[in-house]
Amino acid sequence: MDELQAIVQKKIDGFCRKNGDERILQPVNYILQLGGKRVRPLLTLLAADLFSDEIDDAVYPAIAMEIFHNFTLMHDDIMDNAPLRRGKPTVHEHWNRDVAILSGDAMLIQAYQLIIKTKVSCISEVVETFNTTALEVCQGQQMDMDFQSRSDVTLDEYIEMIRLKTSVLLGGSMKIGAIVTGAKLDDQKAIYDFAIALGLSFQLWDDYLDTFGDTQKTGKQVGGDILANKKTFLMLEALRLANPEQRAFLETQFMSTEHSEEKIRKVKELFHSLKIDEALKSKVEDYFQLALQSLNQVSVSSNRKEKIKALALSLHHRDH
C-alpha cells in the first residue's frame, strides 16, 4: 500500500513540476500540494492490482482522478464560501474568485489531458466512464446546493446526493482501474458497486463523527453540522421520527444561527433519545457489509483482495 501511495505522490509531484510557474497553473499546484489521502488514485491502482500484476496502464488515469477531485474542491469552495481547505486559505481566498474559476477550468482540462493518455485499446470506455462520473459529481453538487433552500428533503434524496457527490467518483476510480487491466464486465460492475457502498458507508460515518466524534481525534469542532443547520442523515431522521413537540424544537433550532455548545448539547440529546445515532451506525454497517458482498463477487482469488479489504477496514474503523 505504501508503495502505491509513493507511486501516486511521485506522479503528482512530477505533474506539478511540469506545470512550473505558469500563472494559470499556480493555483493548481497549490491545491494539489495541500496534501490529502489520495484515496481516489489509490483506489484506481488497487482495482488494477486486483486484476493484474502489471498496473502501469492505470497510473495516468489514477492521477487524472485526483486532478479531477481537486478541481471539484476548487470550485465547490467558491460555492460554499469556504475560507479554509486543510487548514490553508482556499484558492479563491488566496487569489480571488476569478482565479479560482479559471484555474479550476484549466484543472478540469488537465484531468482530460491525463485520462486521454490511457492506452488506445480502452480509451473510449475509460473516457466514457470518466465523463459519466464527472457529470454525476456535478449533479451531486447541484443537489447539495438545492437542499440548502429546501425543507422537504427526504432521506432517500440525501443518500442519492452523497452517492452522486462522493461515491460515484470512488466507483469511477475503481472501475477505470478494472477497465485498463482488462477485467470482465461483471467484475467491473462488482468493483464499482463495492466502491459505491463503501463511499456511502464512509460518508455516513463522517456524519456520525461530525456529531458524536472526539475533537481530540477528528481535529474538527464536534457539532459543526448542527451549528451549520446541515440536513444530514441525523437531522433528516430526527425530523421524520420526532413527535410534534420535538419537531417544533428542531425547527426552532434550525431557524437559529446561534453558535453555542448549548445548541449542540440539546440537539445531540434529542438524537440520542430518538436513537438516531444507533440507526446511523447500523446504516453505516449495512453499507459496509454491502460493500464486502460486492467485493466477494469479484472473480479473483481472495488473497488478491487482501489490500482492498485492509483499506476498507481502515476506513471503516477510523475515529477521525
Next chain:
Amino acid sequence: MDELQAIVQKKIDGFCRKNGDERILQPVNYILQLGGKRVRPLLTLLAADLFSDEIDDAVYPAIAMEIFHNFTLMHDDIMDNAPLRRGKPTVHEHWNRDVAILSGDAMLIQAYQLIIKTKVSCISEVVETFNTTALEVCQGQQMDMDFQSRSDVTLDEYIEMIRLKTSVLLGGSMKIGAIVTGAKLDDQKAIYDFAIALGLSFQLWDDYLDTFGDTQKTGKQVGGDILANKKTFLMLEALRLANPEQRAFLETQFMSTEHSEEKIRKVKELFHSLKIDEALKSKVEDYFQLALQSLNQVSVSSNRKEKIKALALSLHHRDH
C-alpha cells in the same frame, strides 16, 4: 453554406432536447438558445469539406467546439460581471453565480462527451488538439484579466492575448475538421494558420468597429471600449506614439470613469491625429492577407476553397 448552418443548428437543437429539463443542464440549453453565428462548428465543417466529400465524421467534433465556446462565455460572463449576452440576461444574472459555475463545468464535460464520439482512428489526435486549444483559451482569458491591472501592456502581448482568447479556438476548430477527414500534416498546419490569422484580423476589426463603427449597423454604442478604458490595439498604440502632452491627456482619461460622449469624441480625435485608425486598418489587412496566403498553401484544388474564401471575405468586409 446554408446547408452546413442547418446541419449545425439541427444538431444543437437535438443536443438541447436530449438535455431535457435536467436542472443542471437548463442553463446549458439557455445559453445555446441565445443564438449566435455558430462560426466555430461551421469552420470545422468547412475544413472537413475542403478535404473530403464526406463530412459526417466532423459533425460531433463541430458541435463540441460550439459547446466549448459557450462554456467559456458562461464563465467569462461571471468574471466580467456582464449583465447581458445577446440582449438577454447572462446565466449568473438569470440564475446565480453558483449555477453559472456549476452548469459551466457540466458544459465543459459535455463538450468532451461529444469530442469523444470522434471515430476511433483519430481520437487521440483530435482530443489532444482539443485539450491544447482549451487550455490556451483559458490562458488567453487569464492574460486579459491580468491586463486590467497592468499599465505596461505591449502591443505584442495584446496580439498574443487575442490569439489565445479568440484565434486558437478558430484554429483548433478547423484543424480538427482537417484531422477527421485525413488531411496531411502540412495541410492541417496551413488551415490552422489560416484560421489564426483570420481570427486576429477579425478581432482587430472588432476593435476598429467598436470605436469607429456605425451604431446603426453594429447595434452597439460606439466607443464602448474607450468608456471601459480597455487596452485595445488603438489605446496601446496611442500610448506608444503619443507626445508627453498627449500621453498625459490619455492617462487622465484612463483614470476617469466618466461616461460621456465628450470623452469618446476627444479620444477618437487623438486616435485620428496619430493616424492609429489607419494603422489598425492596415494591420487588419495584413492579417487578412496572411490568412489568404495560408489558405493558398492548402494542397487541394482552388474550387474546393471557394466556400471558405467566401466566408473569410464576408467577415472581412463586415460593418457590424
